[in-house]
Amino acid sequence: MLRVYNTLTGSKEPFESMVPGKVRMYVCGVTVYDYSHIGHARSALVFDVLRRYLEYSGFAVEFAKNFTDVDDKIIKRATEQGVSCDQITATYIKAYYDDMDRLGVRRATLEPRATEHMADIVALVETLVAKGMAYRVEGDVYFEVDRYPMYGRLSKRKRDDLQAGARVDVDERKRHPMDFALWKGSKPGEPSWDSPWGPGRPGWHIECSAMAMRHLGETFDIHGGGMDLIFPHHENEIAQSCGATGKEFARYWVHNGFVQINQEKMSKSLGNFFTIREIFDKSEWPDAVTGEMLRYFLLSTHYRSPLDFSDQSLAEAKNALNGLYDLFERLKEPAPAHGAADEHMREANTRTRQAFVEAMDDDLNTPNAIATLQKLRCEANKALEAGLSAQGRRAVRDEFRSLGSVLGLLQPDQWQFKRQKADEGSGVRGALANILSDDEIAGKIAARLAAKQSKNYALADQLRAELAAEGITIEDRPDGTSRWKR
Secondary structure, eight states, X not given: OOEEEETTTTEEEEOOOSBTTEEEEEEOOOBSSSOOBHXXXXXXXXXXXXXXXXXXXXXXXXXXXXXXXXXXXXXXXXXXXXXXXXXXXXXXXXXXXXXXXXXXXOOOSXXXXXXXXXXXXXXXXXXXXXXXXXXXETTEEEEOGGGOTTTTTTTTOOHHHHHHHSOOOOOTTSSSTTOEEEEEEOOTTSOOBOOTTOSEEEOHHHHHHHXXXXXXXXXXXXXXXXXXXXXXXXXXXXXXXHHHHSSOSEEEEEEEOOEEETTEEOOTTTTOOOBHHHHHTOTTOSSOOOHHHHHHHHHTSOXXXXXXXXXXXXXXXXHHHHHHHHHHHHHTSOOOSSOTTHHHHHHHHHHHHHHHHHHHHBTOOHHHHHHHHHHHHHHHHHXXXXXOOHHHHHHHHHHHHHHHHHHTOSOHHHHSSOOOOBOTTSSOXXXXXXXXXXXXXXXXXXXXXXXXXXXXXXXXXXXXXXXXXXXXXXXXXXXXXXXXXX
16 A cells, blocks of 8 residues: 655655545646756656556546746746746746656646636635735735644744744735735736736735645645745645635645755756756767656655766666666567476566565655666566566566556657657647668668768767667767667
């Protein structure tokens, strides 16, 4: 049975959904004013895997992940570029989808946007005002934290401690420094919507409460996000949601850990801040960083632990994946009708499946789950030496595909085909491109070698990039020839 660490209770708990066989999950998405960074990638992967494992375990998952498409940062970026806020958000929503496609992150079943839920947001603020949980100051509305005695229960700190460690907006009109904005009166030139308090826009925290309750109900199963959201965002979500309904908002609160760069906290000021697309385009890498490589690396550390990003770690992920794909190539070789190792591999498959499930049931222990796949690789390589039939080889391959699907790894339609591109202006995916034939690959490699010999290195690099985009890895040999593999 799956056990997850619940930030709200500070303990690992058995997971039981409110409705048998169905899970409702909400995860805070990105504010779309810039490209997504490696921290966004980690959070997206963690909850993609949680969803996949819940589905593997037999649950139907209703998964909502929002876009914050009205915010101070969006307005500032639009002003700087002299364009509308809609243009900014459209640009970076598309960029987000492109990045997630490369990482193999599936679309959420629901992807609400704040600007599409103004009626829900206004209604929720009205409820809080009517119940005396919020107050109006000119065109603004604030939530009054003193009206919610349990404020701070998610972050496990007293209100005074939270105030001391938080960046608090200085506003002498607030009754308490920790009171937070539910509605902000509009300033000249800003986007605004009508409300009982005049034209304005919502505060950040109220958006998620309104969207989650609109689509998943007043109480749902799982609320997730990065640890940086515990306070103030999720703390405020709990206060305003529970204050409005008198019910528990989410039953399990799941948070992923931070990303470090070479054992230092990722920060723009330190110059170690990487967007997802910058990682894919790292010029110092001899081979392209692939989505599967980055995914394998991110899942090799437990989701609640700090994750240290480094070139060495990516290289280790690449080598680990190469070992798995080398096995798949061996499994394609001619096989005997009956294999001496068939029974042993049947037992190894069963043991692997059991160990994999045990690892994932233990608070999504993806490092241990990956270790079971690597152990199965070793067993399969030994079985091939001893003799493994065609049927036995298919069973091994099927086991890798089945368990790998939970992690989003080792899927032929995802990683060994050309990446699917979303159609412009829609969320509909295009058809899979054809795999290059061996002759086509050989032709491109020959053209690349000829380009290198004539010192046309730009063309050689272009041909290598084209092959990498098709999932083809090239290894240059000292004698001037090249070896390739899918």
